[in-house]
Amino acid sequence: MIYPKFDVIVVGSGAAGLYGALCLPDNLSVALVTKDQLNTGASDWAQGGIAAAISAEDSPKLHLNDTLKAGAGLCDRLAVKFLVEHAESSIKSLVEMGVAFDRHQSQLAMTLEAAHSRPRVLHAADTTGRAIVATLAQQVLQKNNIQVLSQAFALKLWLNSRQECQGISILKDHHVSWIQAGAVILATGGGGQVFSQTTNPEVSTGDGVALAWRSGATIRDPEFVQFHPTALTVPGAPRFLISEAVRGEGAHLIDHSGKRFAFDYHPDGELAPRDIVSRAIFSHLQKTGESHVFLDLQAIPPERIRYRFPNIIRVCQHWDVDIFTKPIPVTPAAHYWMGGIIVDTMNQTSIPGLYAVGETASTGVHGANRLASNSLLECIVYASQLAKLQPLSLPTVVAPAMKEISADWDKELNLVTIIRNQLPELIWQSAGICRNARIMEQAIAQVKDWRSQMHNLSLNQYVAVLPTQQFKLRHALAEPQLKLYAETLNLLDIGYLILKSAAFRTESRGGHYREDYPDTLDSWQLHTIIHQEQWSKS
Structure with missing residues (x-):
């Protein structure tokens, strides 16, 4: 028996992973690994839209300047230039695939969002991400060269003696086994679940960045986290994102007295960059002692609200908020991660054979603060480069016999569950919207202690599995238990990276x-x- 072998493995099924898989040459065999089902990542939740300077009143140069300004001095100018200059062709590709963007008569409709100097955000009502991902997923399922491996959790990268990536281990169907490939593409999204207050779905546990870091890949700028200013804040409700486009259409931020307080913090008020608006809300709540502020849509015509925001209407109604008659209670929540695995414009990481796209990657586009609606564009533009990917040529490897184990990890899972429940609140309090050295150092010590305890559990050997080992899990609950352990370990590493780099950067900039x-x-x-345990400025 030999190991299953593909030309390329794509880990993740959001916009970046799906589009990247579709762009790979048809003669390559592709495994698309997703730990849940298709359409469960953060891309599917993206409401606002996708930015592209394609109107006659706009230009890539203006889009470039807006992105650089938002990035607060840390954008890679060439990476941004690459993004904005390839925006038009990327939009054309999505339209040809069948993405139904909203139109004004025969022209693609565009709206204005915060920190954009022109209306350039294309949308499909308020479910743009869902429209894109649904179309891409349908295309993927029609491709004969792509095999979808759902309910499969990536545990470890396979590096050969030359430190080239040649596959991954996965947890699937009660087995821990290896898959070989000439290239591995990480597209697992961000790590918002490391924060107790987040707009991210449950699958956003930073898996790709954690896997890559533990294998020696170089990570850049993990301290820069974007906190979205307006997440629905109702007891019992998830932190549902109220799109930036709502403010772009004219909604006002008000406090309990009805005051438009955002202008006390920035001359652009509600349309200031996201980090400024988030801090304005945070500071105002501290000053007033209130638990939330409000987003008032009264300035937007009702027919416009119905046309642009049907999903927001539906979700708010579910939680007894009629946005036509009363404002939406909101507070900030962790939303987007600017840092990630360093890649070039070909999506190549510092490890040969390992690539990263989307929020998992650090292309240099976002700098210290992402410009609204640039993330979906980055997914498409950079993933399109995978059409040029040339996988490594790998030898056939004989697989070892599958070893059956019937371990009962109930006692170990008590510790894992405690850490999984306490970590997000620790990171929110220590590395949230406002940070300081004393609290961060205490949190770092706690995270290091938890990581040490986790590594000493017997569960760890199945995450740190070697290519000479494969396991069949006989215990009925073993697979969800091992997945919980692996996700918690990933979140600990993500929390550690954020805290250490945030403590290291003794200034304020963008999302930090x-x-x-x-x-x-x-x-x-x-x-x-960040090179594993080495921390430096570069």
């Missing part, structure tokens, strides 16, 4: 704000580059 270092320093216009 230090109460003890509130100024932005010219001397800090540098990236935080």
